[in-house]
Each structure stands twice: as structure tokens, then as C-alpha cells.
Amino acid sequence: MRAILLILCCLAGLAALDLKPLAGPEAPTYAVRRESILKQWLALTVGSYEKNGVKGAWDADLLRLLDHAARMQAGSPSDLPAADADALAKRLTQPKACDDALAAWAAWSLTRDRRQRWSAGWQALKACDADAVARPDATRHPRLLEAMIAAELLEAYGREPKEADRPKALELAKRLADAIGAAIRRDECALFPPVLIGRVKEIDLNHQDFGEPVRISIDEAVEAAKPAPWIGSALKGTIRIANAWAWRGSGWANSVSKEGWAGFEKNLKEADALLTDSWQANPADPLAAAYACTLAGAGNSATPLETWMLRSMKACFDHSTAFDAAMNFLQPRWGGSYQQMLALGCDCVDTQRFDTAVPWRIIVAAESAIQDAAQMKGDADLRAALADARVAAAVDACLDGYLPAKPHQAKRYACIRAAIHWHGGREEQARKVLAAIPEADLDANVARNFRADLKAIKGPAAKPLPDF
Secondary structure (H helix, E strand, O other): OOHHHHHHHHHHHHOOOOOOOOOOOOOOHHHHHHHHHHHHHHHHHHHHHHHHHOOOOOHHHHHHHHHHHHHHHHHOOOOHHHHHHHHHHHOOOOOOOOOOOHHHHHHHHHOOHHHHHHHHHHHHHHHHHHHHHHHHHHHHHHHHHHHHHHHHHHHHOOOEEEEEHHHHHHHHHHHHHHHHHHHOOEEEEEOOOHHHHHHOOOOOOOOHHHHHHHHHHHHHHHHHHHOOOHHHHHHHHHHHHHHHHHHHHOOOOOHHHHHHHHHHHHHHHHHHHHHHHHHHOOOOHHHHHHHHHHHOOOOOOOOOHHHHHHHHHHHHOOHHHHHHHHHHHOOOHOOOOOOHHHHHHHHOOOOOOOOOOOOOOHHHHHHHHHHHHHHOOOOOHHHHHHHHHHHHHHHHHHHHHHHOHHHHHHHHHHHHHHHHHHHHHOHHHHHHHHHHOOHOOOOHHHHHOOOOOOOHOOOOOOOOOOOO
16 A cells, blocks of 8 residues: 555656756767667677687678677667578577577577577577686676576566476576676676666566575675776666565565565665665766666655656656656556646657657657557546647647658558547547548558557548549
8 A cells, every 4th residue: 555655646746847958959869879889789799709709710790690789789770681680690500600609699689589589598508608618707708698698588487487497597597697797897888888787677587586696696796896886876776676576576465475575665765775876976877867767656766757757868868768667657557647648748749859759759658548548448538638639739740740851651650640639539630631541551550559440530432423
């Protein structure tokens, strides 16, 4: 009950956000930050191979593959088509095709099929083991790459692994703890530390027996390596968010033990203090503030959600993590409402920064509200929220703002516009939007994601005039 009241108090006081002062032309954006992220990933992969790789006839192919994998991790474009990268990865991981462990890591990182990814992960860890035996520790490839694999495989075991699987899960937790601790001690992300902090954020600890070894390892590594205070506090604070849920579990509140609640609250309280310390030490980086939005949204921060969000945006105007957290906690299930979700989207459109993804948040808010209403049977609340004149104007302004730079998206944007207007009770306006679009060009993905029968909205085709 206490947690619920904290959430309601936090969201009840969520003020309208005037984002325009943060939206000026000098505002730091993710496009600039992405360049630093890419440099770090290239150093972790291509740079590591060039310095310590096992060289052979595969050099050129592996370097191409590593460059592509690094760009995928950084969210940057690659000249190598995905199909060609997949073929290259498959060829380099054949027996005796390549003797360097980075080939197996790259193949795993690019694998999309869930079952194949599981197999590729174990193959990559086996390659890491062979690499560890074959060379001194100082010349091994970045342990962060190994930690990424171990974290994902551990997550697959779930919060309640079968008794027969428990030893393997504990082994993975220890491996994850060792690898991430080594990555911190070796300062593997010296070029751009937020890459390391971001990977720690991706760790999903599914049981306290798995979470505590990782938390302890990171604490000890930070103490030994003594990175800049903002980095150390961010690493320790971030892992405590994951560890809190490892203690609590994912079940209903009445299924959580007293010990579980104690561990949950202790970790979240410490996370809030550590992330606050990190932000105070370096307010120019958005991660501490962005991750603290998760704490504030759930009522576990001494600082309001909107304050953390504005801090994150000031550091990086269009960093998505803070927006995602805010939008999540504005859902009705957390004590928010569709009106609040859409109001945040309208505030984002008001920035007029169509060179970023910020105004698009009104579309994200509408889609999220539509999907949530379908699950929670909140159609009446949804219709009332989308009927608001400010929301309708913001949707139009958003799509009109992006269209000049993306004319190829005209039909898709029209379908989105029609779907949202239809949900808001503006049926005639929705019909007019689709009038010029042939039925064959109606976007099926938009119809599914926005839960709108575009063909029905468009109406029947006009009958040809009879011959006289």
C-alpha cells in the first residue's frame, strides 16, 4: 500500500513541462553523442582485433564484420547489408575458418532468431574460454563483450530456474560478475564511459542469488579502479536498480517475502542516492538523471520525475531513456492517465525540434495509449483524451513537421493521422485524410499498431458513373 501511495503522490504532482527553453539550436543532441558511442564500440571491437587479435587469412573479412557489429551496437548506419553480414558471420564461425574469439562474439551480437542466438551465445562463451587459455590476461579482448553474452544467457533462465538448471544459472551469474568487474578494472570504456554504464543498465538480474554477486563485483571493482566519481556512482547506482528487482521478484506484492521487500527498498534507496551523486558530479551526462526517472516514476526517489527528466534533457535533449520512463509511468496502471501521456506528447511537439525524435513523442503517446486501452478496457477514457483539440492539433503539427524531410513517408503518415483522428471521434476528418490513398497502399502495420480498420475508415470506393 505504501508503494502505491508513493506512486500516486509522485504522479499527481507531475507538472506540465515547458521544454522550449531546452530546445534551442545549441541544445546537445543524441546525434553528437552517437559519434562518441561509435568510437568506443569501434575501439572495443576493431581496435581490439588490430591490437591483440589472432591474425590470419580472415583479417579483412573479420574487420568488416566487426565494423558492422560495432555500428549496430552504436545505432549507426553501416555500408554492409544485413544479409551480407549474416553470411560473413556464418562463414567465419565455421570450424577452422577463424581463430579469433571476436568472430563468435560478432556472430552472436548480430543473430536475431531467439533459438539461434542462445546457441550462438554459448558458442561465443566457449570461444572466450579458449582465448583465455591461449593468451595472457592483459592481451585478452574486452571482458565487457563476454559480460554482455553472460547477462543475456542468464536472463533466459528466468526468475525461477528449474532445479536442474540452477547450477548453470549460478555459473553464469559468477561469470557475469567476474567479466563486468574486469571490464571496470581494465577501464575498457575509457574513450566514452557511458557505454559501460549503459551495458550495466541492460543487465537483468532475476534472483537475489544471482544479483548479489554482480552487485558486489561492481562495488569492489569501482573501489579498486577508482574511476571518476560520477562514473563510479553511476555504475553502483545502476546495478542496484536491477538488484532491487532480483530481491523482490516479479510476482504480485503479496507473494514477496519480508526479506525480499527489505532488499528491494534498500537497493532502491541506495540507487537514488548514488545516481543523485553521479548527476551532481557530472550534470553534463544524461544517464544518471535518465535512469533515476525509473526510480522517481515508481515513487522511489526523493526528486520528482519531471525534475529528473528535465535534467536528462538538458544534458542530451533527445535522449530517449527519460522519455520512455516518463511515458511508462504516466499510464493509468501507475496512477497516471491517457490525458497525461498525451499532454507530455503535446509538450514535445511544442519544441518544434523536427530534426530530432522529440516531437514524435505525441505519436508514441497516442500509440501507447491505444494499445493500453485495448488491454485495460479503457476505450471511453482513450476517446475522451484523443478528442482534445490540443492533441488533434499536436498530431497534425507533428506529422506536418516531419513530412518535408521525409516525403517518402507521406502515405504512412496519412494512415497514422487517420487512425488517431478516428480514435478521437473525428471520423469525417480521418476519412478525408485517406481519400487520396489507394486501398492497396493503406499501411497494415499502422492498422495493427494503432488498432484501426483503415479500410473501413476510408469507406467504400466510389462507384463509376453510368454511361448515358
